[in-house]
Amino acid sequence: MLDFIDKLPVAEAVKEITKWITNTFSFLFDPIKNQFGDFMERFAEFLVGIPPTLVIAVIAIVTFFISKKRIGLPIFSIVGLWFIYNQGLWEELMYTFALVLISSILSVIIGVPVGILMAKSKTAEVIITPILDFMQTMPAFVYLIPAVAFFGIGIVPGIFASLIFATPPTVRFTNLGIRQVSTELVEAADAFGTTGSQKLFKVELPMAKRTIMAGINQTVMLSLSMVVIASMIGAPGLGREVLSALQRAQVGAGFVAGIGIVILAIIIDRFTQNLNKK
Amino acid sequence: MSIIKVDNLSKVFGKNVKEALKLLDKGKSKEEILKKTGCTVGVNRASFEVEEGEVFVIMGLSGSGKSTLVRLLNRLIEPTEGSVLVGGEDLARVDNQVLRKVRREKLSMVFQKFALFPHRTILENAEFGLEIQGIEKGERSKRAKESLELVGLTDYIHQYPEQLSGGMQQRVGLARALANDPEVLLMDEAFSALDPLIRKDMQDELLELQETMKKTIIFITHDLDEALRIGDRIALMKDGSIVQIGTPEEILVNPANDYVEKFVEDVDRSKVLTAEHIMKRPETINLEKHGPRVALERMKDEGLSSIYVIDSKRNLKGYVTADDAMEARNKDIRDIKQILRTDVPTVQKDTSMHDIFEIIHNSPVPVAVVEHGKLHGIIVRGAVIAALAGESEVRLDHA
Numbered sequence: 001m002l003d004f005i006d007k008l009p010v011a012e013a014v015k016e017i018t019k020w021i022t023n024t025f026s027f028l029f030d031p032i033k034n035q036f037g038d039f040m041e042r043f044a045e046f047l048v049g050i051p052p053t054l055v056i057a058v059i060a061i062v063t064f065f066i067s068k069k070r071i072g073l074p075i076f077s078i079v080g081l082w083f084i085y086n087q088g089l090w091e092e093l094m095y096t097f098a099l100v101l102i103s104s105i106l107s108v109i110i111g112v113p114v115g116i117l118m119a120k121s122k123t124a125e126v127i128i129t130p131i132l133d134f135m136q137t138m139p140a141f142v143y144l145i146p147a148v149a150f151f152g153i154g155i156v157p158g159i160f161a162s163l164i165f166a167t168p169p170t171v172r173f174t175n176l177g178i179r180q181v182s183t184e185l186v187e188a189a190d191a192f193g194t195t196g197s198q199k200l201f202k203v204e205l206p207m208a209k210r211t212i213m214a215g216i217n218q219t220v221m222l223s224l225s226m227v228v229i230a231s232m233i234g235a236p237g238l239g240r241e242v243l244s245a246l247q248r249a250q251v252g253a254g255f256v257a258g259i260g261i262v263i264l265a266i267i268i269d270r271f272t273q274n275l276n277k278k
Numbered sequence: 279m280s281i282i283k284v285d286n287l288s289k290v291f292g293k294n295v296k297e298a299l300k301l302l303d304k305g306k307s308k309e310e311i312l313k314k315t316g317c318t319v320g321v322n323r324a325s326f327e328v329e330e331g332e333v334f335v336i337m338g339l340s341g342s343g344k345s346t347l348v349r350l351l352n353r354l355i356e357p358t359e360g361s362v363l364v365g366g367e368d369l370a371r372v373d374n375q376v377l378r379k380v381r382r383e384k385l386s387m388v389f390q391k392f393a394l395f396p397h398r399t400i401l402e403n404a405e406f407g408l409e410i411q412g413i414e415k416g417e418r419s420k421r422a423k424e425s426l427e428l429v430g431l432t433d434y435i436h437q438y439p440e441q442l443s444g445g446m447q448q449r450v451g452l453a454r455a456l457a458n459d460p461e462v463l464l465m466d467e468a469f470s471a472l473d474p475l476i477r478k479d480m481q482d483e484l485l486e487l488q489e490t491m492k493k494t495i496i497f498i499t500h501d502l503d504e505a506l507r508i509g510d511r512i513a514l515m516k517d518g519s520i521v522q523i524g525t526p527e528e529i530l531v532n533p534a535n536d537y538v539e540k541f542v543e544d545v546d547r548s549k550v551l552t553a554e555h556i557m558k559r560p561e562t563i564n565l566e567k568h569g570p571r572v573a574l575e576r577m578k579d580e581g582l583s584s585i586y587v588i589d590s591k592r593n594l595k596g597y598v599t600a601d602d603a604m605e606a607r608n609k610d611i612r613d614i615k616q617i618l619r620t621d622v623p624t625v626q627k628d629t630s631m632h633d634i635f636e637i638i639h640n641s642p643v644p645v646a647v648v649e650h651g652k653l654h655g656i657i658v659r660g661a662v663i664a665a666l667a668g669e670s671e672v673r674l675d676h677a
Binding site: 190191206 | 349352354377378379380381382383385386387389390391393395396397406407409410411458464
């Protein structure tokens with residue numbers, strides 16, 4: 001009774017659409033793949049080229065000041081980073097860091113304006129909300145397939161997949177933050193004759209700052225997790241070590257690389273959280 | 279000269295606005311319209327004019343539409359119908375650019391919960407309106423400081439709002455509005471969030487400031503005492519309509535309908551009514567013409583036990599009692615000066631009833647209302663009691 005029609009060719013349709021997009025926009029994808037890929041490669045190499053001692057020292061100092069001169073986070077950073085260096089994973093760490101940094105920055109650049117648009121327009125909110133739900137609930141692995149189709153393998157598809165997976169929190173929290181600004185404050189801004197952009201930059205964004213920062217924190221953590229998954233399509237870094245340990249059933253090596261990711265995650269998380277404290 | 283002229287201003291919330299407006303024109307009540315169309319009538323054809331330099335109070339209970347009405351004035355809420363004329367321009371119809379200009383230069387608003395920007399210092403808050411107008415930093419900081427000085431907050435300019443008490447925060451709100459040097463101040467329940475003592479201080483201060491500033495103030499409140507204290511004129515609202523506009527005395531003494539009457543019933547009338555409202559025309563004798571005999575005669579006619587004595591220019595000289603006059607007649611004393619008593623209890627026309635109580639309580643004779651030495655009227659105990667009871671015999675003959 002349920003078989004009143006044949007199986008709908010959804011998978012085929014998506015495949016065709018992806019193929020069409022790949023071919024039609026190759027003029028766009030190819031330069032991104034090549035030039036952005038080059039840039040990422042050079043940026044990561046640059047990070048690798050800095051003496052580890054210097055990197056550790058700088059991070060320790062910055063975290064010291066950003067966490068209000070408490071020594072917990074700086075000490076954790078020094079010990080954790082030294083441990084990663086000691087395990088011979090420094091280069092992988094730098095690659096992972098480069099990926100997380102760039103994809104988070106791109107997520108914020110895309111996510112904040114979209115969030116503002118959602119906050120300002122009911123229609124935009126109605127349209128964008130289900131898209132965000134879709135982006136976040138679709139298993140992350142699924143993005144890897146079109147990413148490879150568009151950008152081949154390597155760093156760039158990794159960042160692409162990470163963007164899709166990690167941008168939604170920034171969008172949602174920006175929207176939420178702006179909508180949460182109390183009506184009286186919005187009225188006050190209006191009553192003094194603000195233009196739309198004056199209201200946005202002088203009242204709404206400053207008021208929503210903490211909420212937006214919480215969203216950005218989420219975005220950074222999600223892009224870190226995606227960067228690990230993206231190792232399956234050839235994104236370099238700590239994730240690749242985990243993946244190869246998995247493929248060879250090397251419990252020890254997998255654990256060490258995993259610990260490296262955890263250390264990086266904790267440092268980044270505390271760092272962005274402290275940025276949000278006044 | 280009226281600075282704001284509001285004509286037939288209405289606001290209907292809901293989807294079926296046209297239908298609701300039709301029903302409004304037919305004179306249907308707010309409830310009926312809600313039942314038939316699902317629309318809520320916020321403000322129902324309000325019309326009034328506000329004169330330059332006056333404190334115009336819009337007063338009503340919660341849900342009466344007063345907050346909606348004030349927001350229609352600067353179009354924070356879009357009017358459904360009617361016009362708001364400010365300086366010859368109908369704010370209900372101007373485009374956004376003109377509206378912004380009017381909001382920046384002519385109308386400033388003070389909010390119930392202060393609505394200060396928590397991420398800005400006190401000075402930056404006070405500068406806000408000027409900053410929006412694009413006035414350069416030095417100038418706006420100078421003007422904001424002047425305005426903060428007016429409200430007595432010079433020492434706090436680098437603090438943040440959360441560091442200040444409620445009363446001080448609202449002073450910042452006031453300073454922020456004044457910094458723009460607007461023609462009209464819109465104050466939406468500006469003092470309602472403050473505790474009673476601070477509220478009273480703020481009312482006094484506002485009145486004091488008003489003495490020198492002579493701004494036009496439209497003040498929204500749900501507190502009748504506050505309205506009576508600071509209002510030059512009061513508009514009373516009920517269910518979105520203005521039911522009466524008048525001076526505090528007019529509203530108290532001649533309530534336009536049962537609603538207003540009920541409303542003013544609980545007011546402490548002793549704080550509002552003054553000697554002028556309850557005094558009556560005095561029976562007198564003339565010091566230069568009349569003797570004890572005339573005095574006694576007149577007291578007998580009017581049923582009094584004492585009578586005031588004046589000279590030909592109506593200057594109050596004292597009073598004589600019936601007992602003294604009787605004795606003087608028996609002893610055949612002709613000159614009234616010999617029995618004249620001068621320990622006269624006097625008040626002025628604007629002395630509040632509250633203050634009259636004590637004087638009249640200790641006085642054997644009616645209290646004299648005296649202005650520049652001349653006798654204007656007398657107050658008998660009965661009138662005081664009648665006025666407190668809210669009886670209608672209190673008239674505004676002198677107002």
